[in-house]
Amino acid sequence: MSVANEDEPSYIDYETFLDPDFSPAAFANTLVLATNNPNDTPLDLSTPLSRVLFDIQEIDSHIDVLTTRSAIPLLTHTKEQTEASGRIIGELDTQIKALNDSYKQLEKEVIQKHAEAEEVRLVASRLWETLKLGRAVGRALQLGRQLEVQHAELTGSASTTVTTSSASLRSKEDHRALVRCAHTLLSLRELFSTANVPGSESYGIERIAVIRTLRDNLYLPTERSVRESAERIIREFSMGSASGTLTFAQSEETRARTVSGLTTLYLLSPTTLAKNEKWSPALMLQALESYLRTALQSSTASLSRALTTLPSLERTLADVTARCQNVVALEAVLEATKIPPHPLVQGQQATPKTGGNMLQLLLAYLETGSLASYFWRTMANNLAPRVQEIMNKGGVSARTLRTNRQSVGEAIKECVVKGCVLPSAVAGATTGDRGRKDEMKEGEKSGRWEREVAVMVGSVVNNIGR
DSSP states (O other), rough: OOOOOOOOOOOOOHHHHHHHOOOOHHHHHHHHHHHHHOSSSSOOOOHHHHHHHHHHHHHHHHHHHHHHHHHHHHEEEEEHHHHHHHHHHHHHHHHHHHEEEHHEEEEEEEEIHHHHHHHHHHHHHHHHHHHHHHHHHHHHHHHHHHHHHHHHHHHHHOOOOOTOOHHHHHHHHHHHHHHHHHHHHHHHHHHHHHHTTTTTTTTTTGGGGGHHIIIIIIIIHHHHHHHHHHHHHHHTOEEEETTTOOOOHHHHHHHHHHHHHHHHHHSSSSSOTTTTTOOOOHHHHHHHHHHHHHHHHHHHHHHHOOOOOOSHHHHHHHHHHHHHHHHHHHHHHHSBBOOOOOOTTTOOOSHHHHHHHBHHHHHHTTOOHHHHOOOOOOOHHHHHHHHHHHHHHHHHHHHHHTTTHHHHHHHHHHHHHHHTTTTGGGTTTSSTHHHHHHHHHHHHHHHTHHHHHHHHHHHHHHHOOO
16 A cells, blocks of 8 residues: 555555545445444444544554654755745846836837827827818818809809899800809818718818808808809790791800700709619709790690680790790700719719710600600690680680681691791701701601690690580
8 A cells, every 4th residue: 555654554444545436424334334233223323433533543643654754855855945946036036127127128218209109199190180171271262262253253243233134134144154153162062061071171171160151151152143043044045936036146145055054053953862862963954844844834824815815826826836946945955965074973873874965864854755745745734624614614715716626726736836846046056956957847747746736736626626
């Protein structure tokens, strides 16, 4: 046995105590059963207890013997370990001291300098932000001054008096300044729109009081004025009337003014979109739709009145023809006007996939094939209830209209055909208009507008009855 003394044998069973599966409860139970009869009551526990005490005393005596015999080797080993620990601590103290000295040197040369460098970096960063903000403010003020000059060119300066006529005022206006103003307004819009975007050129610019003044007192009023001027140009578009047409020079000036107005409204259309929303030139399309709606409302109202007083029908139809010819002329101008690039909507499919003129945008918006067809078909839809109302009221107007049913139909047919012809003054004013004029004349001969004629004539004649 490894624990017992080889010279003095021991009766203690060390193997039992050293067994990994040794259980004190099982060992105590074995001792009790070995010294007692299981049937005895009460059990005698003094004998197994004495056995355990004897075993403890035996082990204690062995421990005393072993420690007495091995005292010198144990003390020697302990001394050697203590001396080795002292030497290690001495070596470690030197290295710890050197490490502390190195850290202090590192702190002095790196950490303190890094803190100073961080302060310098923070100052440089703030100076750079201030410089960027100053540049943005300077650019905004420069654009504001540029816009002010361009707007003065547009309005012909502020020297006009209250008695200045509309025609005289238009003659002083430089319609080309509209487009220049629009581009400057877009540059300012881009600056203002990115004012809350971190990292952008104009980030934080709205915190500057002079910029807020620029936006409220110059940018917004000028944008409204330019938009209203462009809308007025579209609203007043006309290539002639029932009393006569414009000269070539006048039509060319009207065409140029209209192109400037269209381009301005195209550029100034809102660019803030909802998610997955496709951009479209809303201002331009709304202005053109308003022009068509006004022409249709005027034509429908005047023709309805003329049907109750037939002597004025010829003059009214001439006016309606002139309005339709203006619509056809507007269609020619739109077809010859290419869509300009928009600096704020690149990549958002601002132009149609095929072609590239403004007419396609309007036709897609109105869901029609041509403006002349849209004009006549819409007016026919609006006119039919008016004719029914006239006939339901009865009286002299209804009887006269029924009597002249055939002649009224012929007059309306002639009105539709003539209204679809491009005015002669416009025929050479825009690229491709000569071919368009020939197409219109050929359409008049070949009956290209038969459907529009049938719809218009039917809206009146079919509701007159026999």
